[in-house]
Amino acid sequence: MPRRTCVGCGRVAAKSDLLRLAVALARGGARVAVVDRRGTLPGRGAYICREGASRQPSAGCLALARRRRSIARALRLPGATGVGGRSDERAGSEPSRRGAPTLEDARTIDCEPLESVGP
Numbered sequence: 711m712p713r714r715t716c717v718g719c720g721r722v723a724a725k726s727d728l729l730r731l732a733v734a735l736a737r738g739g740a741r742v743a744v745v746d747r748r749g750t751l752p753g754r755g756a757y758i759c760r761e762g763a764s765r766q767p768s769a770g771c772l773a774l775a776r777r778r779r780s781i782a783r784a785l786r787l788p789g790a791t792g793v794g795g796r797s798d799e800r801a802g803s804e805p806s807r808r809g810a811p812t813l814e815d816a817r818t819i820d821c822e823p824l825e826s827v828g829p
């Protein structure tokens with residue numbers, strides 16, 4: 711069973727006990743963290759505790775994660791900090807920004823926007 715670390719409280723838990731967060735692109739290209747309820751969005755993911763047995767992130771962990779800005783840090787793609795960099799096109803490396811799903815696409819597969827994680 712794969713184990714993951716909550717970006718809020720730092721608890722290590724089975725992947726199935728946590729909610730996946732991923733990045734989608736808003737109109738205009740801003741990157742937005744979304745709750746990836748089905749766990750199917752491509753690209754880098756981060757994990758956070760659930761609120762009880764719900765499909766909502768734990769409010770406490772979300773507050774901790776926001777204070778520590780750990781969601782943006784966990785979801786930041788290597789090479790995405792520079793402008794116009796093409797280094798993310800390397801074969802076999804992290805998914806390129808171009809490959810990220812749009813927010814509209816993400817919404818159609820049950821993802822809920824959480825917060826902006828930068829341009």
Ligand SMILES: [Zn+2]
Pocket residue numbers: 716717718719720721758759768771
């Ligand atoms: Zn947590």
